[in-house]
Amino acid sequence: MTDATSSGGATPRHSSSLLTQDARTLKRNAAESRFRAYGLSAVVIAMLALVFLLGSILHNGSSAFRQTFITLDVYLDPAKLDKKGTGNAEEIRKVTTFGYAPLIAASFEKLFEEEGIGVEGISAKKAGDLISKEGAADLRRFVHEDTTRVGETVSFSFLASGRIDGFFKGRVTMESAERDSNVSPAQLMLAEQLKEAGHLKTSWNWGFLTMADASENRPEAAGLGVAILGSFYMMIVVLVLSLPIGVAASIYLEEFAPKNWITDIIEVNISNLAAVPSIVFGILGLAIFINFAGLPQSAPIVGGLVLTLMTLPTIIIATRASLKAVPPSIRDAALGVGASKMQAVFHHVLPLAAPGILTGTIIGLAQALGETAPLLLIGMVAFVREFPAAPPEGFFDPASALPVQVYNWTQRADPAFVERASGAIIVLLVFLLIMNAIAIVLRRRFERRW
Amino acid sequence: MNAGLVILAVIALATLGYFVGRARALAKAGGDIRGLHSLPNYYGQTVFLFTAVPALLVCVGWLLLQPLYVEHRVSDMITPADIAEGSSQSLVMADIRRIATGLDTAVARGALTGADLSSLSADATDVRALLAGVGVALASEVKGSVLAAAKEYRAATATLKMAMSVVVILIALAGFVLSLRRLRPDFRARNVSETAIKALLILASSVAILTTVGIIFSLVFETANFFGLHSAADFFFGLTWNPQFRGGSDLGILPLLWGTLYVSFVALLFAVPIGLLVAIYLSEYASNRVRTIVKPAVEILAGIPTIVYGLFALITVGPLLRDYFAQPLGLGTSSSSVLTAGLVMGVMLIPFVSSLSDDVINAVPQSMRDGSYGLGATQSETVKQVILPAALPGIVGAILLAASRAIGETMIVVMGAGAAAKLSLNPLEAMTTITVKIVSQLTGDTEFASPETLVAFALGLSLFVVTLGLNVLALYIVRKYREQYE
Numbered sequence: 011m012t013d014a015t016s017s018g019g020a021t022p023r024h025s026s027s028l029l030t031q032d033a034r035t036l037k038r039n040a041a042e043s044r045f046r047a048y049g050l051s052a053v054v055i056a057m058l059a060l061v062f063l064l065g066s067i068l069h070n071g072s073s074a075f076r077q078t079f080i081t082l083d084v085y086l087d088p089a090k091l092d093k094k095g096t097g098n099a100e101e102i103r104k105v106t107t108f109g110y111a112p113l114i115a116a117s118f119e120k121l122f123e124e125e126g127i128g129v130e131g132i133s134a135k136k137a138g139d140l141i142s143k144e145g146a147a148d149l150r151r152f153v154h155e156d157t158t159r160v161g162e163t164v165s166f167s168f169l170a171s172g173r174i175d176g177f178f179k180g181r182v183t184m185e186s187a188e189r190d191s192n193v194s195p196a197q198l199m200l201a202e203q204l205k206e207a208g209h210l211k212t213s214w215n216w217g218f219l220t221m222a223d224a225s226e227n228r229p230e231a232a233g234l235g236v237a238i239l240g241s242f243y244m245m246i247v248v249l250v251l252s253l254p255i256g257v258a259a260s261i262y263l264e265e266f267a268p269k270n271w272i273t274d275i276i277e278v279n280i281s282n283l284a285a286v287p288s289i290v291f292g293i294l295g296l297a298i299f300i301n302f303a304g305l306p307q308s309a310p311i312v313g314g315l316v317l318t319l320m321t322l323p324t325i326i327i328a329t330r331a332s333l334k335a336v337p338p339s340i341r342d343a344a345l346g347v348g349a350s351k352m353q354a355v356f357h358h359v360l361p362l363a364a365p366g367i368l369t370g371t372i373i374g375l376a377q378a379l380g381e382t383a384p385l386l387l388i389g390m391v392a393f394v395r396e397f398p399a400a401p402p403e404g405f406f407d408p409a410s411a412l413p414v415q416v417y418n419w420t421q422r423a424d425p426a427f428v429e430r431a432s433g434a435i436i437v438l439l440v441f442l443l444i445m446n447a448i449a450i451v452l453r454r455r456f457e458r459r460w
Numbered sequence: 461m462n463a464g465l466v467i468l469a470v471i472a473l474a475t476l477g478y479f480v481g482r483a484r485a486l487a488k489a490g491g492d493i494r495g496l497h498s499l500p501n502y503y504g505q506t507v508f509l510f511t512a513v514p515a516l517l518v519c520v521g522w523l524l525l526q527p528l529y530v531e532h533r534v535s536d537m538i539t540p541a542d543i544a545e546g547s548s549q550s551l552v553m554a555d556i557r558r559i560a561t562g563l564d565t566a567v568a569r570g571a572l573t574g575a576d577l578s579s580l581s582a583d584a585t586d587v588r589a590l591l592a593g594v595g596v597a598l599a600s601e602v603k604g605s606v607l608a609a610a611k612e613y614r615a616a617t618a619t620l621k622m623a624m625s626v627v628v629i630l631i632a633l634a635g636f637v638l639s640l641r642r643l644r645p646d647f648r649a650r651n652v653s654e655t656a657i658k659a660l661l662i663l664a665s666s667v668a669i670l671t672t673v674g675i676i677f678s679l680v681f682e683t684a685n686f687f688g689l690h691s692a693a694d695f696f697f698g699l700t701w702n703p704q705f706r707g708g709s710d711l712g713i714l715p716l717l718w719g720t721l722y723v724s725f726v727a728l729l730f731a732v733p734i735g736l737l738v739a740i741y742l743s744e745y746a747s748n749r750v751r752t753i754v755k756p757a758v759e760i761l762a763g764i765p766t767i768v769y770g771l772f773a774l775i776t777v778g779p780l781l782r783d784y785f786a787q788p789l790g791l792g793t794s795s796s797s798v799l800t801a802g803l804v805m806g807v808m809l810i811p812f813v814s815s816l817s818d819d820v821i822n823a824v825p826q827s828m829r830d831g832s833y834g835l836g837a838t839q840s841e842t843v844k845q846v847i848l849p850a851a852l853p854g855i856v857g858a859i860l861l862a863a864s865r866a867i868g869e870t871m872i873v874v875m876g877a878g879a880a881a882k883l884s885l886n887p888l889e890a891m892t893t894i895t896v897k898i899v900s901q902l903t904g905d906t907e908f909a910s911p912e913t914l915v916a917f918a919l920g921l922s923l924f925v926v927t928l929g930l931n932v933l934a935l936y937i938v939r940k941y942r943e944q945y946e
Contacts, residue, residue: 038838039838042839045844049738049744056738259661262662276668286868287867287924289920293917303524380766417767
């Protein structure tokens, strides 16, 4: 060191002290705090993205859970529904949905007379447009439940049409109604009068969770019932197939497999399968399960099989990790008291690894629940109005799935479907949240640290 | 008999076998458990396995092969004369299948009786109207030979189903009887049943290989069909993508590849710096409290399904970029664009990059940091000059994995990038990707004889090869790097 100072005698010595920072230190410290700020801002950007993402979905979708209803006193006129006056249920059932529209118009007429509600230029018949096109069908179904109701006056709650519903949710305004061929400002004024008279109110909408999908021009009647049921069926298939197969495969690979090239290939395979794009699994499902094996399109069984293949790597990786976490002393002790290898694994290692396996399975199921792309290819996008039957036949009936239903709704023209799609996302996220919460609770409660 | 019922019957028989086997073994040992080689449960288990497993395997194999055999037999009945102009063998086969299911429904609903069916002929009855009555719509009138083929199809399927039920149940019974007869007190039941269980475990772990084989088989097979119908040179080097459903379409992959790479590039440009900085900040700077909040929050981003990101791109980011950037700058008018899809995909990739980089940064030994601090380096200098170079291979691996994710991502680009295949540099214009086109060519009514449908398999194969290559490379790099410090 002394050599260095002596040879460096030519360079001017810094007149520095620890109390005042020289220019170079200042620069280095500035670089330090800049770098820190970059890091912090990256964290902030990531957090903002999360908040913005969830906020926009919640903002757009929360109104889907509320729906505008119009309550009217409807006289179920025997002259219209039971022209022969026989009271025969079969005869009444023959009246088509169109036959019910005059009843709604008549009850509007009565309302206009009795309560002095009314807007110029809106006849009772035109006022019927305030009610969803599904309204007459709902009324018909109501009558079919009990045909003796014909002749009575009932108070019936109709779905308001999509535009009227949008008006009370702020999506439709008087100005936009001017340009809209589906609704006029006069109708909106009538809707406001109905609201003041207490015939129209916006309330919680169970139908969104229980009804089937509806066609393009009646967004107010579209619900998630079929999609939730379809997703549920697929999850059953995934659970029943992927849990045993995944656990069996992991037990073999972790506990029994000899170290040779075959097991190497299997292991590389599994880690690669986990990274194959999901759409490729959809192509596999289309080619093998639908074209080759002849299973029906849009069926939960096909969706479940494809998702099983996608979930298997997740479950295998999680199961192997939790089998590995069980200390070898457990196995040695079991073998030492005379258990066979199989008994040691099934009686001792597997129960100890069970919480980890369950956690991994739930996380795998949550992933499968949100998967969309492969389901598009196996025909789940089809418009399905019928609820699938009870299992096992129901597994082969056409159904929809939650994420696919979201995609389906975004492809439709009416902006009311955007609200529905965001609402469906909220439902999906709630399911995911519940599943992940269960996984976390399981891990916290049962996982043992050795 | 229904296949589900057959399987249930086999399982019921096997369960019965378990209890009978157990009781029989005990009885043979005179009720004294010490006289047996294995615990009584193992005798039951052996009977269960021998009854159920062979029968179920035969059942599954039969179900897979039956449609192939029936189609082969029926397709011999179709003469070239039955194939209408502009139609193909596979379309006629599809018609036959539909007619056969229609006849089944008609019989089930009582619209036809068995006797009616055998005397049914295309000339005497309007089969199309009959089937429309039970909800099966056909595009054209039914020809005599096609109807005969459909009847044959129906008959063969029914006979084979019956035969399968009989064969499977016979195999189950044979397994039941044979394994029961072998039970003796000195029979090594545990060893036998453990070997059988081990074989089942091996079978389960081969599912992963079967899946890969299935993927490769289905992709390669249909891609070969595609190249039989369409020139490979146009596919690989064509600059236009313009499918026409009357034939003569241009199916060049290059515009799609360009869109895919452009979107992935934008996504990585956003995700890599942010993900990396998040990882560095969390592992080097953040206090424990910040870490326990931020880390799970970033992981939430990873757990959100891609359809949610897709909707976010469609209803929020797309219109925002259009109204505040594209239109004022005069660069475009569409809400779906490369930038929309890229940014949203970037958000999706942040947790991916950050958690993988976090792992590799934490794997850099503490002694290297201490050495750097000891020489007087500041924290940022240590990160930039010591930690990052040491972690570089791992980070490159993470970026490659993220790139493969971005290339294979579907829902975000389907909803955010648009559908027009273009070779353009403007990031505010709508472009399309390989995955978008796979979805659009394979959804809706697909007909498996036209190059416009089959091209999706060629696209899928290209996608599979590219992502597989990236994954293998990334895993290789990461694995090699891990060994360095272990």
